[in-house]
Amino acid sequence: MTELRCPSCGGKLEVDRKNPNIEICPQCGKTYTFQKIHSEATGEAKLRLTPVPERIPYQPTQKKEPQKTGWEPYGWKRGVALVILFFVLMGIMYGPKIYARYQMDHGGITTEAQQQEGQQQEGQQQP
Helix, strand or coil: CCCCECCCCCCECEECCCCCCEEECCCCCCEEEEEEEECCCCCCEEEEEEECCCCCCCCCCCCCCCCCCCCHHHHHHHHHHHHHHHHHHHHHHHHHHHHHHHHHHCCCCCCHHHHHHHHHHHHHHCC
């Protein structure tokens, strides 16, 4: 086998005991992978050294909680308050009209037409 040299410092590369596809330079400490590339055009086999990237210290990010405003527990209460407010406003706006209609239907308030009918009936009863 041919002796491989480190492309950065020129030192002799040694095979890693844990992984035979990795070469380590004892002088500078860099690691390389090598591949045997066979060229079909020329029929020659070449070795290609590729530097192994440094290990990146990976730490998974933690999901951030959305910033709370303090109103989250009261969401349903706000909805109920809006519904109640709606009915109160409708009562204020249409309440007097509904009450007047109720009185007319149940004999409490008489309209002009009812008053005229009543006068006509009284006039017919008095001979």
